[in-house]
Amino acid sequence: MSAADERRRWRLAVGLALVTGVLLVAGLAAGGDGWSLGEAWRTWRGADGGLIIGDIRAPRTLGAWLVGALLGFSGATAQGLFRNPLADPYLLGSASGAALGVVLVLAAGTLAGGTFDLATANRLMELGVVGAAFVGALVGVSLTLSLARGVQGTTRLVLSGVIVGVMLSAVGDLVTSAAPDALRGKQTFLLGSTGFLGWTSCAVLAVGAVLTIPLGWRLARALDALALGVDAALSLGVALARVRLALIAALALATGLAVSQAGLVAFVGLVAPHLVRRFAPATHGFTVVASAAMGGALLLAADVLARSLIAPQEIPVGVLTALIGGGYLILLLRRRRAS
Amino acid sequence: MTALSVENVHVSLGTTRALDGVTFAVEPGWTSIVGPNGAGKSTLLRVLAGLLAPDAGDVRLDGKPLASWPPRARGSAIAWLGQPADVQGELTALDVVRLGRLPKLGLFAAPTADDEARVERAMADAECAAWRDRRLQELSGGERQRVLFARALAVGAPVLLLDEPTTHLDPPHQGAMARLLRRQVQAGTSVVSVLHDLSIALLADRVVILAGGRIRASGASDDPALHAALADVFGGAIRVERAGARFVVVPQIET
Numbered sequence: 001m002s003a004a005d006e007r008r009r010w011r012l013a014v015g016l017a018l019v020t021g022v023l024l025v026a027g028l029a030a031g032g033d034g035w036s037l038g039e040a041w042r043t044w045r046g047a048d049g050g051l052i053i054g055d056i057r058a059p060r061t062l063g064a065w066l067v068g069a070l071l072g073f074s075g076a077t078a079q080g081l082f083r084n085p086l087a088d089p090y091l092l093g094s095a096s097g098a099a100l101g102v103v104l105v106l107a108a109g110t111l112a113g114g115t116f117d118l119a120t121a122n123r124l125m126e127l128g129v130v131g132a133a134f135v136g137a138l139v140g141v142s143l144t145l146s147l148a149r150g151v152q153g154t155t156r157l158v159l160s161g162v163i164v165g166v167m168l169s170a171v172g173d174l175v176t177s178a179a180p181d182a183l184r185g186k187q188t189f190l191l192g193s194t195g196f197l198g199w200t201s202c203a204v205l206a207v208g209a210v211l212t213i214p215l216g217w218r219l220a221r222a223l224d225a226l227a228l229g230v231d232a233a234l235s236l237g238v239a240l241a242r243v244r245l246a247l248i249a250a251l252a253l254a255t256g257l258a259v260s261q262a263g264l265v266a267f268v269g270l271v272a273p274h275l276v277r278r279f280a281p282a283t284h285g286f287t288v289v290a291s292a293a294m295g296g297a298l299l300l301a302a303d304v305l306a307r308s309l310i311a312p313q314e315i316p317v318g319v320l321t322a323l324i325g326g327g328y329l330i331l332l333l334r335r336r337r338a339s
Numbered sequence: 340m341t342a343l344s345v346e347n348v349h350v351s352l353g354t355t356r357a358l359d360g361v362t363f364a365v366e367p368g369w370t371s372i373v374g375p376n377g378a379g380k381s382t383l384l385r386v387l388a389g390l391l392a393p394d395a396g397d398v399r400l401d402g403k404p405l406a407s408w409p410p411r412a413r414g415s416a417i418a419w420l421g422q423p424a425d426v427q428g429e430l431t432a433l434d435v436v437r438l439g440r441l442p443k444l445g446l447f448a449a450p451t452a453d454d455e456a457r458v459e460r461a462m463a464d465a466e467c468a469a470w471r472d473r474r475l476q477e478l479s480g481g482e483r484q485r486v487l488f489a490r491a492l493a494v495g496a497p498v499l500l501l502d503e504p505t506t507h508l509d510p511p512h513q514g515a516m517a518r519l520l521r522r523q524v525q526a527g528t529s530v531v532s533v534l535h536d537l538s539i540a541l542l543a544d545r546v547v548i549l550a551g552g553r554i555r556a557s558g559a560s561d562d563p564a565l566h567a568a569l570a571d572v573f574g575g576a577i578r579v580e581r582a583g584a585r586f587v588v589v590p591q592i593e594t
Contacts (some may be wrong), residue, residue: 005431005472042426080428210396218447219446221446225441226427227430228424229421230420231385231390231424235419236438236439237409237416237442238446277429287429337556
């Protein structure tokens with residue numbers, strides 16, 4: 001590694017640490033009245049300080065970082081694994097599977113001929129929707145893998161993901177046309193939200209991060225070899241079948257958990273690795289871990305903005321990430337065209 | 340010496356029969372595989388490297404079926420350089436050459452001083468040390484080819500399989516590549532190269548002529564019978580001429 005590359009990596013690491021630190025504080029301070037450190041201090045000292053900051057804002061802030069980290073990790077891993085810088089972590093069918101799971105749970109009452117009472121609805125929001133989204137994500141990935149007959153043919157895998165995505169979305173649309181009440185819940189899910197993240201979500205997401213990110217980092221040399229082509233990686237003795245299986249399992253788990261806890265948060269997984277490569281181009285070992293940190297910082301920033309921009313109302317965080325991420329990709333496209 | 344051979348190998352790619360009963364053993368020294376486009380040269384090299392399983396026939400490394408070798412052991416015994424492919428990512432030239440040590444190190448072990456020394460030597464031999472910190476994506480075709488060649492050298496394998504190693508190289512560097520291959524042979528490496536440049540191919544010790552998925556002829560590179568077979572395989576569109584101590588292949592432009 002050249003001295004210039006090393007400097008860039010240090011700069012990015014320190015920059016990300018500082019920005020994340022500031023955003024964590026901002027996340028604790030962002031509330032219904034907008035963003036204010038003084039107000040946050042008064043709230044903390046007040047009677048409901050523990051509840052508002054300790055049980056609502058803190059887990060939401062940490063949860064947003066963890067969701068972003070899982071998506072950033074998944075994006076970097078998917079882009080390395082599929083040898084495509086535009087690969088998205090949702091391309092294995094996890095997003096459409098999760099959306100269908102949510103729709104089925106929300107529509108279950110209507111389709112069964114009755115409506116939920118408030119308590120049931122609340123319980124479904126806490127358990128049912130999250131569980132259904134996770135199961136749906138895994139079902140989506142499993143369908144993609146079975147259609148692709150395994151993980152070895154990446155083109156077939158990506159194509160299968162697209163087919164499964166279209167099919168599951170169509171089934172979801174069919175269900176919502178039979179049970180229109182589910183439409184609103186589905187829309188909330190599709191827009192992405194960090195509003196439901198509690199300490200339980202944080203624990204689940206943290207376990208996911210611990211299981212997947214170190215695995216991706218450990219297998220990063222295989223992704224480096226894969227950058228030279230599949231045959232080159234095989235000739236270098238990489239057991240590609242096993243590596244692909246492990247990384248796709250990690251991808252499925254990471255995106256499944258992120259989607260189940262925060263809905264469809266767009267573009268973070270796609271943009272985070274691009275930003276890392278722009279600021280500090282490196283081997284996959286660095287890129288995978290830094291993309292997780294970048295994804296966390298991006299979603300944290302989007303969450304703070306979502307809460308503060310038109311307070312006391314909130315903008316769905318997925319809308320913000322789509323706008324910011326989409327804008328960045330347009331910029332990237334223009335730059336490439338210019339060069 | 341590491342023994343690598345194929346026996347009565349058949350490979351079909353779609354509806355095309357790429358290899359049709361090929362029997363070939365890698366011999367000490369430098370062997371060139373030549374033939375018209377679509378002759379099956381690259382396919383044969385991929386079968387020899389264990390990257391493509393034949394539909395029928397035997398591929399053996401040191402007497403054992405190649406497919407039964409653990410991937411890293413196979414990677415340590417056979418270094419392979421393919422035709423220039425689309426390279427992704429942000430790897431520098433040094434990162435790429437270091438990947439040559441992957442068969443020995445695996446995914447987890449840290450490189451030793453010996454590994455680093457081999458990487459440096461490979462870069463020096465391939466004359467690409469000057470741009471060690473530049474990204475592969477930023478290099479010209481010829482520069483990139485030299486880095487990828489250094490990656491193959493860094494493996495330190497007893498068998499070196501090269502598919503069009505002189506692609507994108509200018510004439511001085513094609514000559515340098517030939518001299519380097521000769522040095523590898525002197526150090527005990529068996530080299531098999533697929534080459535379109537027939538004049539460079541005739542610098543090898545032995546030439547194998549492939550056409551239509553079959554071996555049409557093979558022999559010493561200075562054998563007149565081989566030269567005749569070569570002209571025949573290319574439909575008389577070339578002729579082999581002596582130029583000092585070596586032979587050059589001249590296209591027949593006259594009608």
